[in-house]
Amino acid sequence: xxxxxxxxxxxxxxxxxxxxxxxxxxxxxxxxxxxxxxxxxxxxxxxxxxxxxxxxxxxxxxxxxxxxxxxxxxxxxxxxxxxxxxxxxxxxxxxxxxxxxxxxxxxxxxxxxxxxxxxxxxxxxxxxxxxxxxxxxxxxxxxxxxxxxxxxxxxxxxxxxxxxxxxxxxxxxxxxxxxxxxxxxxxxxxxxxxxxxxxxxxxxxxxxxxxxxxxxxxxxxxxxxxxxxxxxxxxxxxxxxxxxxxxxxxxxxxxxxxxxxxxxxxxxxxxxxxxxxxxxxxxxxxxxxxxxxxxxxxxxxxxxxxxxxxxxxxxxxxxxxxxxxxxxxxxxxxxxxxxxxxxxxxxxxxxxxxxxxxxxxxxxxxxxxxxxxxxxxxxxxxxxxxxxxxxxxxxxxxxxxxxxxxxxxxxxxxxxxxxxxxxxxxxxxxxxxxxxxxxxxxxxxxxxxxxxxxxxxxxxxxxxxxxxxxxxxxxxxxxxxxxxxxxxxxxxxxxxxxxxxxxxxxxxxxxxxxxxxxxxxxxxxxxxxxxxxxxxxxxxxxxxxxxxxxxxxxxxxxxxxxxxxxxxxxxxxxxxxxxxxxxxxxxxxxxxxxxxxxxxxxxxxxxxxxxxxxxxxxxxxxxxxxxxxxxxxxxxxxxxxxxxxxxxxxxxxxxxxxxxxxxxxxxxxxxxxxxxxxxxxxxxxxxxxxxxxxxxxxxxxxxxxxxxxxxxxxxxxxxxxxxxxxxxxxxxxxxxxxxxxxxxxxxxxxxxxxxxxxxxxxxxxxxxxxxxxxxx
Numbered sequence: 001x002x003x004x005x006x007x008x009x010x011x012x013x014x015x016x017x018x019x020x021x022x023x024x025x026x027x028x029x030x031x032x033x034x035x036x037x038x039x040x041x042x043x044x045x046x047x048x049x050x051x052x053x054x055x056x057x058x059x060x061x062x063x064x065x066x067x068x069x070x071x072x073x074x075x076x077x078x079x080x081x082x083x084x085x086x087x088x089x090x091x092x093x094x095x096x097x098x099x100x101x102x103x104x105x106x107x108x109x110x111x112x113x114x115x116x117x118x119x120x121x122x123x124x125x126x127x128x129x130x131x132x133x134x135x136x137x138x139x140x141x142x143x144x145x146x147x148x149x150x151x152x153x154x155x156x157x158x159x160x161x162x163x164x165x166x167x168x169x170x171x172x173x174x175x176x177x178x179x180x181x182x183x184x185x186x187x188x189x190x191x192x193x194x195x196x197x198x199x200x201x202x203x204x205x206x207x208x209x210x211x212x213x214x215x216x217x218x219x220x221x222x223x224x225x226x227x228x229x230x231x232x233x234x235x236x237x238x239x240x241x242x243x244x245x246x247x248x249x250x251x252x253x254x255x256x257x258x259x260x261x262x263x264x265x266x267x268x269x270x271x272x273x274x275x276x277x278x279x280x281x282x283x284x285x286x287x288x289x290x291x292x293x294x295x296x297x298x299x300x301x302x303x304x305x306x307x308x309x310x311x312x313x314x315x316x317x318x319x320x321x322x323x324x325x326x327x328x329x330x331x332x333x334x335x336x337x338x339x340x341x342x343x344x345x346x347x348x349x350x351x352x353x354x355x356x357x358x359x360x361x362x363x364x365x366x367x368x369x370x371x372x373x374x375x376x377x378x379x380x381x382x383x384x385x386x387x388x389x390x391x392x393x394x395x396x397x398x399x400x401x402x403x404x405x406x407x408x409x410x411x412x413x414x415x416x417x418x419x420x421x422x423x424x425x426x427x428x429x430x431x432x433x434x435x436x437x438x439x440x441x442x443x444x445x446x447x448x449x450x451x452x453x454x455x456x457x458x459x460x461x462x463x464x465x466x467x468x469x470x471x472x473x474x475x476x477x478x479x480x481x482x483x484x485x486x487x488x489x490x491x492x493x494x495x496x497x498x499x500x501x502x503x504x505x506x507x508x509x510x511x512x513x514x515x516x517x518x519x520x521x522x523x524x525x526x527x528x529x530x531x532x533x534x535x536x537x538x539x540x541x542x543x544x545x546x547x548x549x550x551x552x553x554x555x556x557x558x559x560x561x562x563x564x565x566x567x568x569x570x571x572x573x574x575x576x577x578x579x580x581x582x583x584x585x586x587x588x589x590x591x592x593x594x595x596x597x598x599x600x601x602x603x604x605x606x607x608x609x610x611x612x613x614x615x616x617x618x619x620x621x622x623x624x625x626x627x628x629x630x631x632x633x634x635x636x637x638x639x640x641x642x643x644x645x646x647x648x649x650x651x652x653x654x655x656x657x658x659x660x661x662x663x664x665x666x667x668x669x670x671x672x673x674x675x676x677x678x679x680x681x682x683x684x685x686x687x688x689x690x691x692x693x694x695x696x697x698x699x700x701x702x703x704x705x706x707x708x709x710x711x712x713x714x715x716x717x718x719x720x721x722x723x724x725x726x727x728x729x730x731x732x733x734x735x736x737x738x739x740x741x742x743x744x745x746x747x748x749x750x751x752x753x754x755x756x757x758x759x760x761x762x763x764x765x766x767x768x769x770x771x772x773x774x775x776x
């Protein structure tokens with residue numbers, strides 16, 4: 001038998017669901033309401049501070065969106081399936097004018113509503129709405145019902161003829177030029193006038209402006225018209241709606257007249273021109289009688305902050321099709337589909353729908369049409385489809401590290417370009433194949449992306465990163481591989497705080513919990529990967545960070561509350577508190593209870609103050625540090641010699657930190673990992689916890705076949721300078737607990753239910769080892 005001691009320098013590696021003998025020494029069996037800090041050890045998590053009660057229906061779980069424009073413009077938005085409500089971070093409701101409420105309607109806003117904020121505008125997409133064109137808005141017909149006859153040049157000795165249905169209806173033969181006076185007779189305007197006069201005499205409807213070399217023959221819709229000049233039709237031409245090339249058109253024409261100019265190859269390069277008599281130009285226009293305008297009510301909407309501090313929810317005036325037709329300037333791919341996500345990338349507004357990625361014109365967020373059907377320019381919109389050997393409907397788009405990452409259910413793609421992003425050089429490549437939860441938008445944190453994946457009953461979180469192999473390859477690492485049965489499925493949020501190295505998962509499978517991942521990188525190495533969970537006495541509706549402050553919308557009893565949690569230590573949430581009180585829903589109150597001067601007790605009803613219906617305990621702390629605990633009904637009966645009415649106090653709900661150590665084994669850590677000793681029997685004698693700046697915690701030791709023993713640390717150490725009557729000491733030191741039991745029969749749990757802080761740095765256990773055999 002030998003006596004040994006094992007030192008565990010820290011316990012900030014979170015929990016592991018591996019067998020205890022395989023875990024690292026720093027990993028735990030359970031960690032609830034603990035916070036693994038690299039500087040101060042394992043602490044009780046920060047408390048929440050009550051801000052305001054929100055008027056918000058939770059019949060349908062709403063979508064919560066946090067806006068952080070600047071220090072003065074920070075808002076909480078809630079989409080409840082029928083409307084949108086907005087508060088500032090102090091809980092003050094903002095007036096919202098809703099111009100198109102139909103777009104907000106959905107039976108599942110937490111899944112169907114996606115939101116992004118850029119400057120003063122917040123853009124909202126309803127994934128359940130199918131994008132459509134405005135069927136009541138079509139381009140004008142234009143004045144193209146007649147046939148144009150255009151005398152392009154006058155030639156001596158030529159016969160100019162107009163033939164309708166194989167019958168010559170007008171002809172004019174120019175002189176041979178033998179006399180100088182003949183020059184006026186070959187003028188194009190003279191030739192045109194001669195033909196016009198003859199056709200009018202025969203009853204044809206002619207539109208002609210005197211002096212022009214062209215005229216329009218009406219009533220030619222179902223008739224054939226052609227011309228002949230004995231010069232291979234180089235001197236005169238006729239057309240109805242189409243010309244072969246732009247040079248076939250006269251320099252002037254009737255205002256609003258529309259023609260199609262055939263392209264050089266096929267129909268996708270045809271274009272249309274309309275004559276504008278004000279500018280005296282042929283201008284490119286859309287084809288006649290086609291849809292040219294989106295149905296604004298089916299496309300993403302926006303919330304705009306007004307100058308008076310109110311908000312307006314309105315449609316966006318998307319640009320109209322101003323050129324081409326359904327071949328040369330087709331409807332964007334998102335028309336007729338449901339939009340899955342919206343984003344901003346390289347000065348373009350983007351939408352994904354089905355297997356398509358659509359980006360607006362550069363610098364023109366609301367324009368998804370090309371300016372001209374005759375040429376492609378770098379600023380034109382981009383509309384590309386993913387290419388894969390199976391259906392790859394896209395669900396999320398994340399601009400990150402100069403590229404655009406696109407996620408389908410099973411595949412990841414990257415949209416990028418060499419140099420300026422344009423239709424000419426855009427590249428859309430499939431890079432990896434990882435299962436992805438389509439309801440959760442991946443997030444970028446630091447230099448990595450994080451996304452979730454559902455398994456049978458639990459979710460996995462994957463870390464997506466670039467492999468430094470010279471090929472810009474991508475790979476992923478499952479950061480939940482050691483806790484496979486920890487985060488329930490039905491996640492609805494993945495949030496992060498890069499300042500504090502935190503990633504948090506929100507799931508409908510555990511509505512009162514937030515699953516916390518604390519990480520730390522240094523010199524290309526991951527030094528910390530800690531999973532734990534924070535449990536609250538209410539249902540979490542939504543949460544997100546602004547800086548290092550976590551804002552939470554929590555349903556407590558029948559009320560929805562806005563609360564905040566500052567991820568910081570050695571601070572105070574309320575200036576009047578004697579130290580940072582670790583109680584949730586923390587608020588400052590002026591007491592108005594009743595004083596019994598006979599029994600010297602003061603009674604105050606916290607449950608009534610908070611309007612709670614659930615039974616729970618509260619703590620009340622006076623400014624001098626005196627602390628009182630309520631009963632389960634929320635009633636305080638404070639033993640005091642004075643009437644506390646009118647005195648300010650801090651009150652909040654109690655929450656418990658619960659830390660369970662892994663079963664203790666003899667282990668050794670080196671560069672290759674953690675190894676454990678085999679073939680021995682270990683009897684634990686004691687464990688000594690190192691703590692820092694702690695006021696209270698309890699060590700519970702549960703034995704097999706023996707009663708549980710509780711060892712409470714109160715911070716009161718005889719002779720310590722902080723041990724002052726009427727003040728809770730916050731001290732640093734070591735706390736020793738006897739064990740006297742086999743390691744596999746002993747469970748060690750550290751709890752802190754009080755508002756006092758506790759910070760566990762590490763521990764040392766001592767015991768007797770009996771070796772059954774030695775390995776050769």
